[in-house]
Amino acid sequence: MKIELRMNWKFRQAGKNEWLPATAPGTVHTDLFQNKKIEDPFYRTNERNLQWIDKVDWEYETDFNVNETLLKKDRIELIFDGLDTYADVFLNDELLLSTDNMFREWKVDCKNYLRLGTSVLRIYFHSPVKIDIPKLKKLGYQLPAASDQSENGELGDKKISVFARKAGYHYGWDWGPRFVTSGIWRPVYLLAWNNAKIVNLQIVQNSVEEEKAELSAHAEIESTGNFEGNLSIYLDKNEKAVAVKKLQLTSGLNQVQVEFEINNPELWWTNGLGEAHLYKITSHLKIANVTCDEKSTNFGIRTIKVVRKKDETGTSFYFELNGVPVFAKGANYIPNDNFLPRVSKKRYEEVIQSAVDANFNMLRVWGGGIYENDIFYDLCDKCGIMIWQDFMFACSMYPGDEKFVENVRQEAIQNVKRLRNHPCLVLWCGNNEIDSAWSHDAPGGWGWEERFDEKIGAKIWYDYEKLFHEVIPDIVKKYDTHRFYWPSSPLADFNERSSYNSKSGDIHYWGVWHGKEPFENFQHNVGRFISEYGFQSFPEFKTVKAFTIIKDWTINSEVMKAHQRSGTGNELIKNYMDMYYREPKDFESLLYVGQVLQAEGVKMAVEAHRRKMPCCMGSLYWQLNDCWPVSSWSSIDYFGRWKAVHYFAKKAFNNILISPTINEDKLKVFIVSDLLEPLSAKMIIDVINFSGEKMWQKTIPVEVKANTSHCYFTENVKKIINGLDKKKIFLRTILMNKEQHLSQNIFYFLPAKDLNLPEPKIEMAITSIKNGFRIRLSSLELAKNIYLSIDETEGFFTDNYFDLLPGEVFELDFLKRGYVENFKENLKIVSLRNSYQ
Numbered sequence: 063m064k065i066e067l068r069m070n071w072k073f074r075q076a077g078k079n080e081w082l083p084a085t086a087p088g089t090v091h092t093d094l095f096q097n098k099k100i101e102d103p104f105y106r107t108n109e110r111n112l113q114w115i116d117k118v119d120w121e122y123e124t125d126f127n128v129n130e131t132l133l134k135k136d137r138i139e140l141i142f143d144g145l146d147t148y149a150d151v152f153l154n155d156e157l158l159l160s161t162d163n164m165f166r167e168w169k170v171d172c173k174n175y176l177r178l179g180t181s182v183l184r185i186y187f188h189s190p191v192k193i194d195i196p197k198l199k200k201l202g203y204q205l206p207a208a209s210d211q212s213e214n215g216e217l218g219d220k221k222i223s224v225f226a227r228k229a230g231y232h233y234g235w236d237w238g239p240r241f242v243t244s245g246i247w248r249p250v251y252l253l254a255w256n257n258a259k260i261v262n263l264q265i266v267q268n269s270v271e272e273e274k275a276e277l278s279a280h281a282e283i284e285s286t287g288n289f290e291g292n293l294s295i296y297l298d299k300n301e302k303a304v305a306v307k308k309l310q311l312t313s314g315l316n317q318v319q320v321e322f323e324i325n326n327p328e329l330w331w332t333n334g335l336g337e338a339h340l341y342k343i344t345s346h347l348k349i350a351n352v353t354c355d356e357k358s359t360n361f362g363i364r365t366i367k368v369v370r371k372k373d374e375t376g377t378s379f380y381f382e383l384n385g386v387p388v389f390a391k392g393a394n395y396i397p398n399d400n401f402l403p404r405v406s407k408k409r410y411e412e413v414i415q416s417a418v419d420a421n422f423n424m425l426r427v428w429g430g431g432i433y434e435n436d437i438f439y440d441l442c443d444k445c446g447i448m449i450w451q452d453f454m455f456a457c458s459m460y461p462g463d464e465k466f467v468e469n470v471r472q473e474a475i476q477n478v479k480r481l482r483n484h485p486c487l488v489l490w491c492g493n494n495e496i497d498s499a500w501s502h503d504a505p506g507g508w509g510w511e512e513r514f515d516e517k518i519g520a521k522i523w524y525d526y527e528k529l530f531h532e533v534i535p536d537i538v539k540k541y542d543t544h545r546f547y548w549p550s551s552p553l554a555d556f557n558e559r560s561s562y563n564s565k566s567g568d569i570h571y572w573g574v575w576h577g578k579e580p581f582e583n584f585q586h587n588v589g590r591f592i593s594e595y596g597f598q599s600f601p602e603f604k605t606v607k608a609f610t611i612i613k614d615w616t617i618n619s620e621v622m623k624a625h626q627r628s629g630t631g632n633e634l635i636k637n638y639m640d641m642y643y644r645e646p647k648d649f650e651s652l653l654y655v656g657q658v659l660q661a662e663g664v665k666m667a668v669e670a671h672r673r674k675m676p677c678c679m680g681s682l683y684w685q686l687n688d689c690w691p692v693s694s695w696s697s698i699d700y701f702g703r704w705k706a707v708h709y710f711a712k713k714a715f716n717n718i719l720i721s722p723t724i725n726e727d728k729l730k731v732f733i734v735s736d737l738l739e740p741l742s743a744k745m746i747i748d749v750i751n752f753s754g755e756k757m758w759q760k761t762i763p764v765e766v767k768a769n770t771s772h773c774y775f776t777e778n779v780k781k782i783i784n785g786l787d788k789k790k791i792f793l794r795t796i797l798m799n800k801e802q803h804l805s806q807n808i809f810y811f812l813p814a815k816d817l818n819l820p821e822p823k824i825e826m827a828i829t830s831i832k833n834g835f836r837i838r839l840s841s842l843e844l845a846k847n848i849y850l851s852i853d854e855t856e857g858f859f860t861d862n863y864f865d866l867l868p869g870e871v872f873e874l875d876f877l878k879r880g881y882v883e884n885f886k887e888n889l890k891i892v893s894l895r896n897s898y899q
């Protein structure tokens with residue numbers, strides 16, 4: 063019997079009289095906002111007025127009824143899936159539990175504290191600031207915490223985030239505000255049961271062959287006494303069990319293992335390579351022939367390996383799925399909101415669907431956020447998105463006292479046990495960027511070590527190694543034996559620091575952006591697996607309007623700067639824009655050009671990474687999503703709106719990619735195929751002027767091998783251009799199979815700012831379709847980076863920011879997500895030529 067305690071919650075600031083209605087799951091900030099006690103935390107600069115909230119304590123209370131049937135159960139547990147963070151839990155005024163880790167589940171036996179009739183549950187949340195400031199004083203020195211915005215939190219230089227097992231980004235990040243909130247952030251419920259209960263069910267795959275897969279179910283059964291019974295395992299909807307095991311349960315925790323087989327197993331594949339087949343495995347526990355508990359889990363049958371083999375370049379780093387090397391395509395993922403409980407199921411579905419639609423097969427759950435909710439991993443299982451899972455540590459050094467380490471140990475055990483059945487999970491990683499941050503001894507290092515005298519430095523590094531090279535990997539080994547563990551990202555080898563030119567391991571390449579290097583350098587810094595790189599942009603105007611008023615509409619206004627958390631962000635965007643684009647004529651144009659700039663940069667990187675396959679086998683850009691409306695590296699904004707870069711990523715991650723590049727005055731045209739079958743196709747390369755005249759053409763038949771990258775055409779650029787004015791021409795490369803376009807890529811010989819773009823007259827025809835409109839566009843002259851938008855409604859353009867080629871008809875759809883009136887009149891359409899004077 064499970065009773066979620068969702069109702070009747072109220073809250074108040076500790077010491078105050080007024081109780082207000084509250085939510086569970088919820089947070090203090092959202093409860094205050096709903097009660098109109100504070101303004102929208104994300105609006106304009108409101109964040110600044112809300113920093114008092116984390117410096118006071120909060121109380122939550124509810125009452126609920128229990129009846130005799132429930133009270134008679136052998137065991138009654140009060141379970142919190144998550145409390146953020148320092149909470150004392152009282153049931154009918156008895157202190158039952160004190161918590162100190164938002165990543166842990168808390169369970170307490172409460173049978174003896176419940177009353178027949180009404181019981182009162184009260185949770186006292188201590189201010190995380192008040193709890194952790196003394197820890198800093200006691201330690202006597204500041205542990206590095208690069209992204210902790212203590213000043214914005216009115217704490218001066220006191221960075222206390224490292225002491226709390228609480229999402230790092232709550233303390234601010236270079237894309238996030240500072241809201242160190244508290245609350246019952248995941249469901250709380252009563253669980254009452256008799257006799258015995260399956261507390262954990264793990265499915266282990268022992269072997270897989272075409273005819274059969276051998277599996278075992280490991281169940282942890284908690285029993286209130288000594289019983290005889292049995293455990294049956296069912297597959298999907300089959301009524302007949304695939305295995306039954308007799309049990310002799312003893313009081314306490316029992317470990318049970320049942321072997322079973324699946325004939326002709328269907329494998330789990332990633333997005334783009336095949337069906338992500340899932341089996342549902344259910345276990346039934348019977349005592350005296352009566353079912354007393356059941357538990358089920360989804361499971362995917364597949365083999366996954368991280369292959370690290372010496373080769374002519376160094377040591378490989380790639381994922382091998384069902385025997386096939388898979389190029390990892392995707393991005394880094396952060397939490398979808400600063401206030402986590404308001405991330406709805408729909409939001410999770412939209413975010414994952416956006417990843418699927420952009421041809422991703424991997425997301426990296428980055429260490430400054432949270433171990434995500436079950437639904438996130440369920441969706442990734444279903445959609446074939448592999449998960450690189452960080453433990454929740456990022457860009458900081460952490461304490462090493464026994465209490466802290468034990469807390470982490472419990473957190474790691476619980477989360478490994480919760481997530482290990484998911485086929486999507488392919489790698490555990492200790493932390494984000496801490497290894498590289500410590501020392502300067504490899505380029506890209508941040509040099510923290512030098513801040514400390516030798517003794518303290520040695521102690522901090524000892525604590526680091528203990529957590530990430532001992533405690534956490536031991537847990538992975540024990541509870542998830544077959545899954546690969548990587549101590550930090552990036553890393554060249556288990557004990558070798560990563561640098562931009564590492565020939566092994568993974569790389570975070572930030573030469574572009576943080577290092578101010580030109581986009582072209584993406585092409586020269588391709589390692590074995592690029593787990594981070596990226597470029598910022600502002601969200602689209604519609605999103606900006608949601609948090610600003612007219613007077614904020616310049617990028618250096620106070621409000622826009624408050625929604626730009628990377629210290630050098632605006633300046634870098636401006637510098638790169640000057641490098642590649644003409645000066646935008648107004649604020650709206652600047653937002654648009656900024657998105658195109660980011661898109662072109664990331665496109666260049668993805669294509670360079672993929673061309674280098676199989677030496678490079680992964681490209682995860684920073685970052686997929688946002689946690690509030692902000693200027694950031696994201697490709698979809700807080701409202702789920704695709705930025706230009708998401709459309710570009712979709713094309714660059716397509717299974718088949720045609721990719722032209724110039725290297726030492728030579729044009730090279732590559733075809734990259736992630737398909738598992740070879741392909742016969744035709745490659746067409748044209749030089750076309752901005753009025754649509756073909757100036758040069760080549761058609762080449764190609765046999766594209768499965769899962770390869772290869773250059774199919776090389777020619778001297780001069781020969782191709784043949785004296786034409788580079789300002790007025792482009793190169794179009796197309797890969798065709800019969801009449802089908804497999805991939806098309808447009809290439810310019812000069813940066814956009816040096817092109818002589820015509821002023822295109824765009825013809826448009828709109829027809830209604832079932833769930834929106836079909837838009838047909840054409841122009842006699844080139845219209846670069848067409849951008850369609852509509853303020854009056856919500857919806858999705860199936861393509862955007864594309865080049866409308868002279869004389870061609872381009873068709874796309876607008877899919878409605880709201881009411882639309884006068885679509886045609888309200889539809890706005892601009893191209894790059896409109897962005898400058």
Ligand code: BMA
Nearest residue numbers: 235236237457494495594684
């Ligand atoms: C990477 C990430 C984040 C950060 C991003 C942009 O290092 O791990 O910490 O937000 O860079 O600076």
